Each structure stands twice: as C-alpha cells, then as structure tokens.
Amino acid sequence: MATQMHNSLVAVNPRAPYEIRQYPTVSPTGDEILIRVKWTASTPFDLHQADGGLFLEEPQRTGSAAAGVVVEVGSDVQHFKVGDRVFGYAHQQPDWKAHQEYATAPEWVFGKIPDKFTMEQAVTVPENFVTAFHTISNELGLPTPWPKPEGYVPPRADDRILIWGAASSVGQFAISILTFYGYRHLIATASPRHHAYLKQQGAEECFDYRSPTVVDDLLKKYQRGDGPAFSLIIDCIGSQAGSFGSVGLVSKIAQRGTAVAIMLPVILKHATDGEVPEYSMDAQDSAQWAEGTNVRGVRTHFYWQNELFKQKLQTEIMPQMLAAGHVVPNRYRVIEGRDLLDRATKALDLLRSGVSGEKLVWRVSEE
Numbered sequence: 136m137a138t139q140m141h142n143s144l145v146a147v148n149p150r151a152p153y154e155i156r157q158y159p160t161v162s163p164t165g166d167e168i169l170i171r172v173k174w175t176a177s178t179p180f181d182l183h184q185a186d187g188g189l190f191l192e193e194p195q196r197t198g199s200a201a202a203g204v205v206v207e208v209g210s211d212v213q214h215f216k217v218g219d220r221v222f223g224y225a226h227q228q229p230d231w232k233a234h235q236e237y238a239t240a241p242e243w244v245f246g247k248i249p250d251k252f253t254m255e256q257a258v259t260v261p262e263n264f265v266t267a268f269h270t271i272s273n274e275l276g277l278p279t280p281w282p283k284p285e286g287y288v289p290p291r292a293d294d295r296i297l298i299w300g301a302a303s304s305v306g307q308f309a310i311s312i313l314t315f316y317g318y319r320h321l322i323a324t325a326s327p328r329h330h331a332y333l334k335q336q337g338a339e340e341c342f343d344y345r346s347p348t349v350v351d352d353l354l355k356k357y358q359r360g361d362g363p364a365f366s367l368i369i370d371c372i373g374s375q376a377g378s379f380g381s382v383g384l385v386s387k388i389a390q391r392g393t394a395v396a397i398m399l400p401v402i403l404k405h406a407t408d409g410e411v412p413e414y415s416m417d418a419q420d421s422a423q424w425a426e427g428t429n430v431r432g433v434r435t436h437f438y439w440q441n442e443l444f445k446q447k448l449q450t451e452i453m454p455q456m457l458a459a460g461h462v463v464p465n466r467y468r469v470i471e472g473r474d475l476l477d478r479a480t481k482a483l484d485l486l487r488s489g490v491s492g493e494k495l496v497w498r499v500s501e502e
C-alpha cells in the first residue's frame with residue numbers, strides 16, 4: 136500500500152523563504168497519537184529559527200504549538216481516543232512538529248481542549264504555559280505541587296517577584312500561575328496600555344519599561360534595608376538590543392541574593408527586513424551582574440526531565456487550569472491566507488515587525 140504523505144512547512148536556510156515539502160504520515164505506536172493539525176500559534180522562536188538559524192538543521196520542519204483532532208492512537212495510549220480535540224507544545228522531533236497537516240507524538244505532549252474553548256484560543260496556551268511552569272520550578276526553584284493542596288500557601292508567598300516584559304505570552308502565564316500558587320507581590324513591567332489587563336491577571340503594580348526612570352522608580356519604591364528589592368526576577372524578553380534591552384535594565388535592579396531567570400536566546404540584534412539577527416545562549420555573560428546574583432538562562436526544551444511535568448503538565452494540569460479559569464488564553468489575531476505557506480509567511484513577516492500583547496494564530500490544514 137502506498138505510504139500516505141502530508142504537507143509540512145520547512146525552513147531551508149536562514150533568511151530564505153519557507154517552503155512546503157511532503158513527509159510520510161507516521162502511524163502511531165505505543166504511547167503515540169496521530170493528530171490532524173488544524174491550528175498553530177506563532178512564537179518568537181519561529182523567527183529566531185527562520186532568520187537567525189537558531190538550532191536549524193536544514194530542511195527543518197517547524198512549529199511548536201498545535202491544536203487538532205486525534206485520528207489514530209497507539210496501543211498503550213491512556214488519555215485520548217479518536218475524535219478528541221487536543222492542544223499541546225510538541226516540538227522535540229520532526230514528526231511532532233506543529234506546522235504540518237499531521238503530527239505523530241507521544242500523548243504526554245497533549246491535553247484535551249476544554250469544551251468551552253475554540254482551537255484558536257487553546258493553541259495560544261501550551262508553549263508558554265509550559266515555559267512559565269518550567270521557569271518557576273526549574274530556574275526559580277519554587278514548588279509547584281499538583282494537585283495544589285487545599286489552603287496552600289507557598290513558602291515564599293510574601294517575596295516580591297519582578298516580571299519584566301509581562302505583556303509577553305510568557306509573562307502573562309507567569310503571572311497567572313504564580314497567582315494560582317499564592318504569590319502575593321508580583322510587580323510587572325509592560326507598556327501602559329497593558330497595565331489594567333495585567334493587574335486583572337494578578338500583578339500588584341505595573342511600571343512602564345520604556346520610562347527613563349523605571350530602574351530608579353522600582354528601586355526607590357521597593358528597596359528596604361540591605362536586602363535586594365526583588366528576590367526573584369523573570370526576564371520574559373531576554374534582549375540586549377535597543378534602548379530598552381531588558382537584560383541591561385534588569386541587571387541594574389538585581390542584587391546579591393536575587394535569582395534571575397532569563398528567556399533564551401539573549402537577543403543581541405533583532406531581526407528586521409534588512410538585518411540578520413544575532414543571539415547568545417549565555418545569560419550570565421549578557422550583562423554586568425552584581426556579585427552574588429544567581430543568573431540562569433531558561434531552556435524549556437528540557438521541561439520533561441521533571442517526571443511530574445512529563446506525566447501531567449500537558450495531559451492534566453494544563454487542561455484543568457484552563458477549564459477552571461486559573462489561566463486564560465492569550466489574546467490573539469487570526470492570520471488569513473490562501474494556503475499554509477502564505478499564512479506562515481505572513482505570520483513571520485508580522486513577527487519581524489513586532490507583536491504587542493497578542494498571539495498570531497493560523498490554520499495549518501485547510502479543514
């Protein structure tokens with residue numbers, strides 16, 4: 136019998152246009168499921184890879200967030216059946232990738248979409264829901280018990296936590312998840328038009344990261360005695376580029392005793408229509424840090440090394456927290472286009488010009 140083939144988007148070279156190639160549709164075995172991918176959400180990583188060649192092995196199938204329908208299940212699958220609507224951060228192998236009409240991946244990279252959400256909404260969640268959990272647990276060392284015990288108060292509930300670039304998708308999930316676990320003093324930086332929304336998600340105070348006095352304002356308001364103004368900081372942007380480079384500003388706020396988690400790659404130069412981006416994977420070297428600051432670069436790629444996260448983060452925790460309203464989908468814009476290649480190319484162009492407080496979502500399969 137002829138092997139069934141499907142279309143997939145591929146990045147062939149840094150800065151070269153995306154192409155469509157055909158790949159065999161792999162029948163699931165063991166704990167794998169085969170899904171018809173309906174929707175995906177763009178991520179800055181698409182741009183880092185397409186323009187900057189980050190971890191690019193040509194030709195590279197792309198895409199890390201998928202929403203679709205299960206069409207076949209392996210013999211050991213426990214959580215899903217044919218016809219289930221699923222969403223997930225599935226990126227580690229070419230067959231798992233989201234920018235193709237069919238993806239075959241282990242069931243632990245998916246969850247069932249709660250009934251009240253569309254696929255367009257759901258697909259905004261997985262990548263940075265997982266990133267925020269991984270950052271909070273692995274980089275900041277905060278406990279994330281599941282199920283959360285009744286009346287749970289975390290050991291550092293009163294620590295002040297700075298979320299830099301909180302209007303980003305990573306920042307929004309970090310605020311919601313820290314709020315869910317009982318952290319009471321989340322201070323955010325973002326453009327002023329996002330402040331009301333971020334306070335609704337759980338931020339105690341918001342500051343404009345473009346204000347020339349933002350560093351002084353934060354230190355003046357929160358520095359008390361000898362301790363650091365913030366014991367924990369998440370830099371959701373990881374940028375050295377331009378006047379508002381987040382790592383430079385964060386490094387002026389972090390002090391002895393502060394733990395800083397920085398999203399990698401550190402962006403040294405942004406991708407634009409005319410310029411090739413530059414990146415570094417070294418968070419420590421990205422700025423001058425005060426002695427005694429604990430700086431860590433975030434690599435969500437490795438989240439599955441936490442056994443609880445591998446078993447439950449996407450199959451159980453993500454759908455339950457979404458259904459209960461503890462996290463909400465990111466606001467989003469649908470990218471229309473005549474086919475997969477056209478939609479992907481338009482989304483990449485928009486990423487180059489910069490997005491603010493919204494995800495770009497687009498159809499993968501035509502129906």
Ligand SMILES: NC(=O)c1ccc[n+]([C@@H]2O[C@H](COP(=O)([O-])OP(=O)(O)OC[C@H]3O[C@@H](n4cnc5c(N)ncnc54)[C@H](OP(=O)(O)O)[C@@H]3O)[C@@H](O)[C@H]2O)c1
Pocket residue numbers: 178179180183262263266299300301302303304305306324325326327329344371372373374379380381398399400433434435436490491492493
């Ligand atoms: N290493 C990893 O495991 C990992 C995982 C996930 C994400 N990341 C990286 O984390 C970064 C954020 O990802 P994302 O999906 O959350 O991005 P996103 O949602 O596309 O971020 C867009 C937001 O970034 C904010 N922003 C841009 N430049 C800023 C600056 N200099 N200072 C403060 N805020 C700034 C903007 O805020 P305003 O609208 O307020 O201006 C905008 O709303 C990306 O570089 C991504 O590759 C890394």
